[in-house]
Amino acid sequence: MRQWLQLFSRRRAVQPALAVAPRLAERPSLPRAFCTSNHLRAQAQSHHTPSEVEKRIFQIPIERYRNFCIVAHVDHGKSTLSDRLLELTGTIQAGGNKQVLDKLDVERERGITVKAQTCSMIYNYKGDDYLLHLVDTPGHVDFRAEVSRSYVSSGGALLLVDASQGVQAQTVANFYLAFSQGLELIPVLNKVDLPHADTARSLEQMKENFELDPENAILVSAKTGLNVEAILPKVIENIPAPTGDPSKPLKLFLIDSWYSSFKGVVLLVRIFEGQIRAGDHLVSFATGRKYTVGEVGIQYPDQVPQSVLRAGQVGYVYFNPSMRKTQEAKLGDTYTKVGFERQVQPLPGFEEPKPMVFVAAFPVDQGDFEHLEDSINQLLLNDRSVTIQKEASQALGAGFRLGFLGTLHCSVFEDRLRQEHGASIIITPPTVPFQIKYRDGREVTITNPAEFPEGDHTKRDVAELREPYVLTTLTFPEEYLGRVIEICESNRGEQKSMEYFTATQVILKYEMPLAQLVDDFFGKLKSSTKGYATLDYEEADWRESNIVKLTLLVNKEPVDAVSRVLHESQVRHVGKQWVEKFKEHVDRQMFEVVIQAAVGRQVIARETIKPFRKDVLAKLHASDVSRRRKLLEKQKEGRKKLKAVGNVVIEHSAFQAFLAK
Ligand SMILES: Nc1nc2c(ncn2[C@@H]2O[C@H](COP(=O)(O)OP(=O)(O)OP(=O)(O)O)[C@@H](O)[C@H]2O)c(=O)[nH]1
DSSP states (O other), X not given: OHHHHHHTOOOOOOOOOOOOOSSGGGOOOOOOOOOOTTTOOOSSOOSSOHHHHHHHHHHOOGGGEEEEEEEEOTTSSHHHHHHHHXXXXXXXXXXXOOOTTOOSHHHHHHTXXXXXEEEEEEEEETTEEEEEEEEEOOSSGGGHHHHHHHHHHOSEEEEEEETTTOSOHHHHHHHHHHHHTTOEEEEEEEOTTSTTOOHHHHHHHHHHHHOOOGGGOEEOOTTTOTTGGGHHHHHHHHSOOOOOOTTSOOEEEEEEEEEETTTEEEEEEEEEESEEOTTOEEEETTTOOEEEEEEEEEESSSEEEESOEETTOEEEEEESSOOOOGGGSOTTOXXXXXXXXXXXXXXXXXXXXXXXXXXXXXXXXXXXXXXXXXXXXXXXXXXXXXXXXXXXXXXXXXXXXXXXXXXXXXXXXXXXXXXXHOOOEEEOOOBOOEEEEETTSOEEEEOSGGGSOOHXXXXXXXXXXXXXXXXXXXXXXXXXXXHHHHHHHHTTOEEEEEEESSSSEEEEEEEEEHHHHHTTHHHHHHHHTTTOOEEEEEEEEEEEOOEEEEEEEETTEEOGGGOEEEEGGGHHHHHHHHHHHHHHHSOOOSSOEEEEEEETTEEEEEEEEOOOOOOTGGGSOTTOHHHHHHHHHHHHHHHHTEEEETTEEXXXXXXXXXXXX
């Protein structure tokens, strides 16, 4: 699973639009936090009492605040190192690998960070207390928006590299992102306890790739705690403090929000100027709505209430009465106190990333529609990057079309839906958006095959069809080179460059359609490299393409939930696969069933299911009343699970099996 996830990383060019930070010293520190009501409780508890924490924080001037994050490739040890730092500062009690900041079930199970997490710490250095603010960011680039927001928010970062793996694709990608935002970087080499750790080579790579002096690198084992104490003094000495004036009118920036069933929407905020207390009246620049502050506090790692949050600090805010809808909390919004609107200049917000991978989800039993809707809405409260639209399929009934930032994002959401809500759902394979340029000048982006222009007349109106391309970066051992090139070429890839990272590690860059990438490209790559390849990608552009809509027909009736927009070159292969696979899952009927795959009126592939006669009741003796009744009831129950496509009755499970990967 871990290898699979490693392959499943993705890079998207999501640029934060927060163009504040004219100088590094003035850079806003905007870490992100995330909690769900049920998973909020971190396992470990702080050593310090809340009043002790508040008293100490109150004494710390802004010059002794430090906001930083950890930049690393997937699995290089960010969450483990965060645990050690929290222990070292007495924020949590020592002992075991807790992954305190990985709060979601899916994060703990998969061992990946999905949401950026934040925690304040108090660290005594040379007799003075410092208020540190750490963000553990996700390594997977599907969650790139989280990462960039964390980077924008910090004054510096630990550049963490696993000494047994060296610099990897994500280290490079995340380094450039952090570097471009002017973060002060502190090189840290982790996992030096591993017998196959190659410290010298990793340091050399850090120098070659990032021009970071090996002399400055800190060699640690986050797992055993070896030398971790050397990190925080460097953070204090090298990372600049945030700036801000507590006596100015309040300028509060909304970094993140999540939903608590007890207190409504919780806001994670960074105070740029001024200070905030319970009872203050705030106004949002984005919505104009007014709120009264109910409580303010810090994440330590649980919420610890404070009487005041001051300029330079990052903390949480609840309103009273509470904010009920997460949509009201617009990430990147600025708030000030009522009456000061004219004196405060709002900060530029964040650019929201656009979804690029879409699936449709239907409840197995239509009676569960409302439950599925509730489940999805519950998850959306804490992940607003997912888009949702109602969808109706003739075969599968009412459902939803969901949009995600990437395939991992999609698969994580699906897992969370199943884990947290036990929903039994049918999910269609992922698709990507397509652009249609009409002759009359209209340009439309479609995310649902049902919107694809059909019929010769409509097609005559179309001037151009376009699909999204991505630039992929593949890193793998040299011995798999031939096989990897073969896979890329057969997925309509165009080679852009090939270089050797080390004597045996190849870095290959290919441009390819995103549609190919979401079509189990990772799976194919993984199986042909014994799981050794890593893959990263970023959006390239939209290109003109010969795309068509392939439809599955059952006795001439289209099965809408199965139709797909794809490149002409794939039509025969996919069409043949479809009819063969669908045939396997459809029971015989009283009449002949013809299954076809077609593009418009052109049939690409065909299979036939011979008729079958079975009259169960006829075989029973007339006096066998109770068995007869039982059979009729069973049939009635069974009918609930049936779907009709034209006159053909199909078991729900047939769709499930057909649409399963
Ligand atoms: N031997 C050894 N293992 C480590 C060390 N640090 C972390 N690990 C292990 O490496 C694996 C990944 O660690 P995480 O802390 O989850 O990595 P991460 O970078 O947070 O992962 P993502 O959040 O998914 O990007 C876990 O199994 C850790 O126990 C170390 O110093 N030595």
